Structures are given as C-alpha cells and as structure tokens.
Amino acid sequence: MDDTHHRVRIEQIHTEHSLALLRYLIRFAGERHAAEDMLQETMLRAWRHRDALPGDENGVRGWLFTVARNVAIDADRMRRVRPAEVALTDLNDAVAAPDSPDSALAAQDMVRAFANLSEVQRDVIRHLYFRGDTVEEVATRLGIPAGTVKSRAHYGVQALRAAVSS
Known part of the structure; x- marks a missing residue:
C-alpha cells in the first residue's frame, strides 16, 4: 500500500476509535491530559505498524486497545521510577x-x-x-x-x- 492509502486508513481508524480509546485511557491515567498523551502514543504505534494492522475493524479495535493498555502500563511504570516533578x-x-x-x-x-x-x-x-x-x-x-x-x-x-x- 502507498503512504496516501495508509494515511487515510489511520485517519479513519482515529476517527472511529479515538473517543473509545480516550475514555479507556482516562480510567488508567485518572486525568484527561495524560490520557490524551497515551492516545497519541497509541496512534503513533498504529502508524508505525500500519502494514501489520489487522484488516477487519474488530481486529483493529482489539489491536488498538491492547496497544493502549500497554502504553498505559508503560506510562505508569515510568511515573513510578521517575522522581516527582517539582515546580x-x-x-x-x-x-x-x-x-x-x-x-x-x-x-x-x-x-x-x-x-x-x-x-x-x-x-x-x-x-x-x-x-x-x-x-x-x-x-x-x-x-x-x-x-x-x-x-x-x-x-x-x-x-x-x-x-x-x-
């Protein structure tokens, strides 16, 4: 597939699944800003693995939620090992x-x-x-x-x- 087709597909995936993913990630993060960052990382990974994405929408949705869960777990681990930020x-x-x-x-x-x-x-x-x-x-x-x-x-x-x- 060419880049234009991939871009259109990722945009469609984002349109169809981003709201559900964001709600899911807010439960992990506890706040919207962090969840939006995790959503962005999830979609970035979808772009990076665009050739490996499942062809059917149910498969894509499952793949996205698995990636989102992994992103949330990684973010939680990083938060635990990183010193607290001080203003x-x-x-x-x-x-x-x-x-x-x-x-x-x-x-x-x-x-x-x-x-x-x-x-x-x-x-x-x-x-x-x-x-x-x-x-x-x-x-x-x-x-x-x-x-x-x-x-x-x-x-x-x-x-x-x-x-x-x-």
Missing part, C-alpha cells in the same frame, strides 16, 4: 514576600543557591523556568532525553528549595 513556584513558600525587608536577602540566597547548582541543572532550570520552554523543547535543545530534563529540574529545584529554606 519552581513551590519555592514561593520558602522565599520572603515581595517588598518585605527580607526579600533582598532572600533574592541573594536564591542567586547564591542557583550558582551552586551544577551547570546541567542550571541550564535546564534556565530553559524551563526563565525562558518558559517545554520539557520537549529543552530536551531537543540540549540533546538529552525528556526524562533527564525532568530529573535535572527536579533535583535542581530541590537543591534551590533546601538552600533558601535553611
């Missing part, structure tokens, strides 16, 4: 309120703490929190996996939090 905004509790006498000292503490991070942690935090790049953009820009970006951000923010709260 830089969580540091707000540790830093003095704006315009208070202590705010200048707190800002100096933050600058010192930031300087004490490893260079790779500073790069990730600079891109994520100061430039507003997404995890995927940072991963591409720095040539590292997205999980590494998240890990460096997590440990960097933890170090910042510890430095400013001590």
Whole structure:
C-alpha cells in the first residue's frame, strides 16, 4: 500500500476509535491530559505498524486497545521510577514576600543557591523556568532525553528549595 492509502486508513481508524480509546485511557491515567498523551502514543504505534494492522475493524479495535493498555502500563511504570516533578513556584513558600525587608536577602540566597547548582541543572532550570520552554523543547535543545530534563529540574529545584529554606 502507498503512504496516501495508509494515511487515510489511520485517519479513519482515529476517527472511529479515538473517543473509545480516550475514555479507556482516562480510567488508567485518572486525568484527561495524560490520557490524551497515551492516545497519541497509541496512534503513533498504529502508524508505525500500519502494514501489520489487522484488516477487519474488530481486529483493529482489539489491536488498538491492547496497544493502549500497554502504553498505559508503560506510562505508569515510568511515573513510578521517575522522581516527582517539582515546580519552581513551590519555592514561593520558602522565599520572603515581595517588598518585605527580607526579600533582598532572600533574592541573594536564591542567586547564591542557583550558582551552586551544577551547570546541567542550571541550564535546564534556565530553559524551563526563565525562558518558559517545554520539557520537549529543552530536551531537543540540549540533546538529552525528556526524562533527564525532568530529573535535572527536579533535583535542581530541590537543591534551590533546601538552600533558601535553611
């Protein structure tokens, strides 16, 4: 089959099955955003294995749900082994309120703490929190996996939090 035929077939499969798959994945993920990511991964795998997809609709549906289940299980495993993400905004509790006498000292503490991070942690935090790049953009820009970006951000923010709260 040519690419045009495959593209049309995948679009039809997506149209026919995506809503049911999304509902199924929401039960695994507990929230829509994560389920949408898993649905996207499921459809990406369908595209990658387009030549091996069953010919009948019941077979395709079963194949998709099996893949979606595997994607959900993989995502759950990754979530369990990956450190929890920490937002830089969580540091707000540790830093003095704006315009208070202590705010200048707190800002100096933050600058010192930031300087004490490893260079790779500073790069990730600079891109994520100061430039507003997404995890995927940072991963591409720095040539590292997205999980590494998240890990460096997590440990960097933890170090910042510890430095400013001590």
